[in-house]
Amino acid sequence: MPVQRLVGHLCELGFSPYEARCYAGLLGAGALTGYAVAKRTGVPQPKVYETLRRLVARGAAEQFPGPPTRFTAVDPKLVLDRLASAHAASIAGARAAAADVDGTT
Structure with missing residues (x-):
């Protein structure tokens, strides 16, 4: 499956498994809330916001203020x-x- 391959390669490049899953989940999805990313990727909701902030910090995602706050993949x-x-x-x-x-x- 292409998403699983992407997640595997991103992990090899230093992404955490949650970061890789969130980034893959954002790709091609437009602007999503943290809740939507959690539902789409299976990353636990308590971890998804922290993970999305790390993706923003490393330049892999962009954050748009809300309410609600939304995220997109770079x-x-x-x-x-x-x-x-x-x-x-x-x-x-x-x-x-x-x-x-x-x-x-």
Whole structure:
């Protein structure tokens, strides 16, 4: 199933399982309330608002004030491009640190 594949890949990229499920649930759904995201994704309602705030903080979702407050997914291309850049920078840093430890600078 495509949603489960997406959730799996997002978890591999550092999303928590709840973050991955909420992001996947927001994709293509328009602006949703936290309640609607919880119903759509199965993420427990007490956890969904905290999870959505984390997605907003990491740039994967946008929040629109209410009432009620609504959330939308940021374009996956933008989210994945940012993740690719962040991972590339981390890999470059790890390579440099490994070279320093190895003494092959």
